[in-house]
Amino acid sequence: MSASETAQKVVTRFAPSPTGYLHIGGARTALFNFLFARHHGGQYLVRIEDTDKKRSTPEAIEAIHDGLDWLGLLGDEEPVFQSQRAGRHAEVAQQLLDKGAAYKCYLTSEELTARREAAQAAKKPFRLNSEWRDCQPGPEQEGQPFVVRLKTPNEGESVIEDMVQGRISVKNDEIDDFILLRSDGTPTYMLAVVVDDHDMGVTHILRGDDHLNNAFRQLPLIKAMGWPEPTYGHVPLIHGADGAKLSKRHGALGVDAYRDEMGLLPEAVFNYLLRLGWGHGDEEIISRTRAIELFDAGGIGKSPSRFDTKKLLNLNGHYIREADNARLAELVAAEAGASSDEDKALLTRAMPELKARARDLHELAAGATFLFKSRPLQMEEKAAGLLDDEARKNLALAHAALSDVPRWEIEDVESAIREVADQAELKLGKLAQPLRAALTGSNTSPGIFDVLALLGREESLARIADQMRNAE
Numbered sequence: 001m002s003a004s005e006t007a008q009k010v011v012t013r014f015a016p017s018p019t020g021y022l023h024i025g026g027a028r029t030a031l032f033n034f035l036f037a038r039h040h041g042g043q044y045l046v047r048i049e050d051t052d053k054k055r056s057t058p059e060a061i062e063a064i065h066d067g068l069d070w071l072g073l074l075g076d077e078e079p080v081f082q083s084q085r086a087g088r089h090a091e092v093a094q095q096l097l098d099k100g101a102a103y104k105c106y107l108t109s110e111e112l113t114a115r116r117e118a119a120q121a122a123k124k125p126f127r128l129n130s131e132w133r134d135c136q137p138g139p140e141q142e143g144q145p146f147v148v149r150l151k152t153p154n155e156g157e158s159v160i161e162d163m164v165q166g167r168i169s170v171k172n173d174e175i176d177d178f179i180l181l182r183s184d185g186t187p188t189y190m191l192a193v194v195v196d197d198h199d200m201g202v203t204h205i206l207r208g209d210d211h212l213n214n215a216f217r218q219l220p221l222i223k224a225m226g227w228p229e230p231t232y233g234h235v236p237l238i239h240g241a242d243g244a245k246l247s248k249r250h251g252a253l254g255v256d257a258y259r260d261e262m263g264l265l266p267e268a269v270f271n272y273l274l275r276l277g278w279g280h281g282d283e284e285i286i287s288r289t290r291a292i293e294l295f296d297a298g299g300i301g302k303s304p305s306r307f308d309t310k311k312l313l314n315l316n317g318h319y320i321r322e323a324d325n326a327r328l329a330e331l332v333a334a335e336a337g338a339s340s341d342e343d344k345a346l347l348t349r350a351m352p353e354l355k356a357r358a359r360d361l362h363e364l365a366a367g368a369t370f371l372f373k374s375r376p377l378q379m380e381e382k383a384a385g386l387l388d389d390e391a392r393k394n395l396a397l398a399h400a401a402l403s404d405v406p407r408w409e410i411e412d413v414e415s416a417i418r419e420v421a422d423q424a425e426l427k428l429g430k431l432a433q434p435l436r437a438a439l440t441g442s443n444t445s446p447g448i449f450d451v452l453a454l455l456g457r458e459e460s461l462a463r464i465a466d467q468m469r470n471a472e
């Protein structure tokens, strides 16, 4: 940023329309605005753009709140609700009328349609040219419905120095006199956004590049009010791995699905979203603190980024391995079947082994269920397949050796099992696989010695004995 920009306090905002869940693109916009503000020591605000009363639902507002909360991206202040500011929006429209920067347009919808159709028939682009722009209403307009339109300049060009897209210009005659207030007196989106951004003191706007066209309409409105222009950064949208626009099929889910269905940690999603369209050299693992330190608009890519579920899961695996064991235990306790405090303590103890193998919290929970299964264990199909007669005999050998272990520590159980294998001239796997089946009911688990140590002497011996007996 230039010196004059840094001199002012940076204020950013995330302005979702609550017509659905917080989707991944929205979450990334929130993240970029949050980081930009934090990086520049500024403020990050949230505005709920709930003016579309039919489509905005309380459930969507809650889902957005929860999603932002989970990612640590709630605003620095209580959110602003756009719908509550209609009076203020109308006031600004009136000010624009008073200064002659806007006008009451009495064209009826029939007249507009006729003009549109005439343009179509003549194969010309439709450009509204309202005669009301320079004409005062007479007595016959008294009581007639009107809309308020902005008098946008017809000559010259408008320029945006976009933080992401660079310099972009549009000829002013391409921008029509758009509506500020509808005939029922309600503000349009275009008016509401500009007034709210101004009143909230927003200095920098990072948003999807689908809003770039809007920026060229918002600018003349800002100029007409004599307000400072915000600095824009229009971020390319997210595409699927195949390059097509992101859809549900690609993982365009609500943030709640990332948490609940995919079992992701918020810090992993945070890191992933950051890297999705922003980069700093080839750093992949970037913590929240480091992101705040590094983030600037210069690192935002100019082309659409591709959503990659595999990368996201790999990153999640990394953050699971980094995460605190007690926290992970708490997160997966219910799903793993741990109910008592004792169960949770066991789960925490098992975590270093369990988390090394999981890429998401559901895998982590599934890997932990063996700890809390009740006897006799239900064998998964593959585990049952491991327990043939020979395997059951080997289980009996292991049981005998383990019964004599004086101290139930991982080293002691390990040397007991290795000794049995040596004496019986068995490969370790010949003992380990049936033991795994007997102890966990599954053919995959953490290392078998860890499993023995975690389950403890009594439970381990009993589980092994259950499967020996089955052979009889």
Ligand code: GLU
Binding pocket: 015, 016, 017, 049, 193, 207, 211
């Ligand atoms: N409410 C708009 C949206 O959800 C964003 C408006 C803006 O960022 O200016 O797409």
